[in-house]
Amino acid sequence: MKQNALYGQSGGVTAVINASACGAIEAARRHGHIIGKMFAAPNGIMGALDEDLIDTTVESDDAIAALRHTPAGAFGSCRFKLEDFDIDRRRYERLIAVCKAHNIGYFLYNGGGDSADTCIKIAQFAETVGYPLQSVLIPKTIDNDLFGTDTCPGFGSVAKYIAVSTREASFDVRSMSRSSTKVFVFEVMGRHSGWIAAAGALAADSNHDLPIAIVFPEITFDNARLIARVRAMVDRYGYCTVVVSEGVKRADGRFLAEQGTNDAFGHSQLGGAAPIVAGILSSALGYKCHWAVADYLQRSARHVASRIDVDQAYAVGKAAVEMAIAGENAIMPTIVRTSGEPYTWAIGKVPLAEVANVEKLLPQEFISADGFGITNPCRAYLLPLIQGEDYPPYKNGLPTYITLKNKRVPKQLRPFEL
């Protein structure tokens, strides 16, 4: 008997998470003899608990295809953590009730480390109560910190955005440096891991001799060391760019961005790391500094996505459906680097138990000896992930992104207090 599938998006969204949705939905349509309907849960597990299901079968093939070039989460995402089921059995029972009511046999959750945790708990609970459910995590995180996969869909496009922007802004500050700004400080995401910050170093290469310092969250922030490094770069080049990870911490373990009183500009209440670093440098060195905080711009920048990243995001979505119908459970499709140069990749898989709640930090051997740059192995790792352009279609000067109908499925159960 055919069973339906439920797809959900979780955690921070990316430029390519909808490409995974596209891969999963298109695969489900191709396997219509096995999968009945593909439902989507609005706002991930929250929608599922609410029995608030979207019927993706009402969307045209063109609309689903357009997901491939549309950033962010077409069905809405969530930040919602399920407790263990011995603590919060009520929610797990509700989920199984929803699955039963809608004949759902496949659960496809598109997220990162926290979502892996959610996904594996659901798989375990379904097994405990004897409900047949194939749970698969579709990997997604710009932070690139998921264990078991060479890279995480979403990361390559952020890396490309950061590398492109760092190159462009470095050209800008170089132009201005003689009589005005000498330092450009650029804050990027990544939380505890420096993968995204590392991508800033790609802006410089043999044809683009640009002085760039990376401030990694893996290395304790030290005013004096950064000041010395910036002074040396400005002495030599006349200017420099500093790429700062949002997750940079001082020796006492607190985030730089939490030490708001140091913000030279009086914006302590919500200050990012960039204005603080700019304040430190301008006070110590007297240089005029400009700073930018990319925030959501970096992870939604579908207009400059990496083609490899789009392809891989699509492929893991597709693979998740194929693994689910092959009977796999509590598993995650992965990206396997089958060759470094030339770069080739394939889809692999890893049990979710190995993925959940593990954070893959930037290896020390990827950070240069002085702590402000990347090594050749790091460059060799990163470069393949930003290859290729995959421009969205433009209309009237702007990229056209799809907003789906998101038609709801009639509810069959009683309301549930989330």
Next chain:
Amino acid sequence: MKQNALYGQSGGVTAVINASACGAIEAARRHGHIIGKMFAAPNGIMGALDEDLIDTTVESDDAIAALRHTPAGAFGSCRFKLEDFDIDRRRYERLIAVCKAHNIGYFLYNGGGDSADTCIKIAQFAETVGYPLQSVLIPKTIDNDLFGTDTCPGFGSVAKYIAVSTREASFDVRSMSRSSTKVFVFEVMGRHSGWIAAAGALAADSNHDLPIAIVFPEITFDNARLIARVRAMVDRYGYCTVVVSEGVKRADGRFLAEQGTNDAFGHSQLGGAAPIVAGILSSALGYKCHWAVADYLQRSARHVASRIDVDQAYAVGKAAVEMAIAGENAIMPTIVRTSGEPYTWAIGKVPLAEVANVEKLLPQEFISADGFGITNPCRAYLLPLIQGEDYPPYKNGLPTYITLKNKRVPKQLRPFEL
């Protein structure tokens, strides 16, 4: 007798100022029977005063062509204000001496309102002392605040970047809003004029129903009005985006984001309105807010430049050379909108005396009645300026931007104390 030309870049750089350089240099090469060498002054008037001249004739045609797709100032820019020549005759005499020493008969200055002032003073002084010099300003400013031209090269590409980014980030916050961020605050440039901020409103259209509020510098900032507007949008949509101009002021006339430092033109350094607005909104409404400050990213974003803007930047560079050799002086080529729909344009000209030190603000009729949006005439004005893509060539996943040799011309004069 053939005379040489001197080209310089001044003020904040843009994604397309080098396209103007390309247009000017290529035109000079085509008119080699009239113009001898095209020199460039590194860092604008500062390089000229220092008799530090670049010989552009050593650059290959391919290198010059690559300027068209390279952001920022290939020769370096400056923030340097010349006083009137009755106060600072010494510098003007030096400039004329440099022109004489290098047989310079054409002075092409690529800048905005302040540079118009510099350019006209030089033209006037040359006339006063009887030195034959054709001075032409090539318009450039992302702020779009130059008088006498329908638009300013540099603006269209920033407008496109802001519109694209606002659309993408709005999709992001929409995805997150159910359980996390409800408001995205995006700070953009533009100083006293809201042209750039207005472009954020283009992110929404009939196919992209996105709630966006623009905070214009032309309208006194009022906490309560913005809070009410944001609350209404979040009540209806569940989320919203707020585009804030760096130049927003409170009722007492102070910038929301004043950093307390002034540049050489006496302008205060701005940046940091977004975290302040985010703080106001999260305190008042309890919403989680994310914020971004684009800063240099917006004006160097050649990867998403407007093709119309690139074409116009090239055209005014070319026209400046043609006007100079036609004997025009103290003049600026302009963009004339010959038809709105379909959009067509031509090159016109305006005397510099009408341009210098005049700031063209966003007209009141371009701002919607509630003060947070744009009117249809504004949309009709803006849309043509962001049309068309003009992607730079990519290599190894990144746009390749040219760095010229910038070979110096031997000095003939004694050193000069700037």
